[in-house]
Amino acid sequence: MPPQVAEDVPKEKMTPMNLHNDPPKGSPSETDTEQQPALENHTRGPPPPPDGGLFAWLQVAAGFVLFFNTWGLVSAFSAFQTYYESGELFDASSADISWIGSIQCFLLQLTGVVAGPIFDRGYLRLLIITGSFMIVFGHMMLSLCTEYWQALLAQAFCVGIGAGLLFVPTVSLIPTWFSTRIGLAIGIASSGSSLGGVIYPIVLYRLISRIGFPWAVRCIGFIALATFMVPLAALRMRVRVPKPRAIVDWSAFRDAPFMLFTLGVLVCFIGQTALLFYISFYPADRGFTDTSLAFYTAAIFNAGSILGRILPNALSDRIGVFNTIAPFTMLLGVTMLCLLGVHNAAGMIIEAAVTGFFSGVVVALPPVCFRVLTENKSMIGTRIGQGFAIGGLGLLAGGAGAGAILGTVDPLHWTGLWVYGGVTACAAGLIYVCVRVMKSGFVLNIKT
Secondary structure, eight states: OOOOHHHHSOGGGTSHHHHHTSOOTTSOOHHHHHHHHHHHHHHSOOOOOOOSSHHHHHHHHHHHHHHHHTHHHHHTHHHHHHHHHTTSSOOOOHHHHHHHHHHHHHHHHHTHHHHHHHHHTTOHHHHHHHHHHHHHHHHHHHTTOOSHHHHIIIIIIIHHHHHHHHHHHHHHHGGGTOSTTHHHHHHHHHHHHHHHHHHHHHHHHHHHHHHHHHHHHHHHHHHHHHHTHHHHHHOOOOOOOSSOOOSSOGGGGGOHHHHHHHHHHHHHHHHHHHHHHHTTHHHHHHTSSOHHHHHHHHHHHHHHHHHHHHHHHHHHHHHOHHHHHHHHHHHHHHHHHGGGGOOSHHHHHHHHHHHHHHHHHHHHSHHHHHHHTOSSGGGHHHHHHHHHHHHHHHHHHHHHHHHHHHOSSSSOOHHHHHHHHHHHHHHHHHHHHHHHHHHHTTOSSSOO
């Protein structure tokens, strides 16, 4: 009698359908197949930006306020430098005083290494709350300072870190809401730093003589506290990263155009810091203006940069961001060298307005450039934070180097200072030209 083999084998394995058509264990089932479109939409990337609308422009308005209280405070440091130089609060050399501003600027950029990935993980509101608190708290502590090291901790470290927690999320968020008008959007938002650079020096100067330095600084803190209500209410994330990523994008170090542009930002910031810190103290020390007009020089400088942040950014949407930033950066270096020919108040006012215009360009356009150089748009937060952290080394070196060149013995070495600033800005412009050539070659009529 033949053995009953068929009875020992499961029936489902005896059918041809199961022998040839059933998927092996662990393969996608019909249910998995039905879920594939949703998964593909999730991994395909974010939907295209709305490029306008109420919520998009609310992000620009909120970004305007954040720039007002981050780069705006940095832009106003020349007024603090001028006051500290008087020795009424503490005695310190120009180089030592410039370390306060340099560290503040550097931490604004360096903190982006941490703030960028945190933003990518969706913790926007945590960054806004923490950064806002640190800026307000830092100014309240600065109002109590009577020694150099105290001002260094309060203004350089506390305010600098707080500003860094706000800056990178701002320039990372706005590009996710705009496409064709991204340059204009970031230009309008970044003009908030220019307005801050106009208002804060005037507030400081007008109030110091009336209520003293402590309450003048507290008023700055209260202004920041009130205006921070706008981004807390309006900022919204449109795109969330599907999974956490590393704090550093190591592939960026193999991206030659990205790294070369980052080097250009670093070199440019060296020259710009010299201008930013000493545009107000220069005419006062040389006797071109009285103390009052010297404080207002900082306001004139930042008023000029309002147009410098909006008009060239709008132009970049038409002719290309690298076609815009390269020539304007070189023009910044040339106008800084022209400061050597200034000998009166009228010339100083014109120079403050012109250099302010070109200075606005080199602050407003780099975020757009970083976006263009980032192929994976979901890595914008990490890439911008990483790029600005490296570029921030220029801010750290620029102020301290400028103070060392200036010296401590009268007459101060202003010629060396402006040559230092002008040459580095021109060099940065040439680096941007190289990046442009790497992207599009030597053809001039290409939008790059």
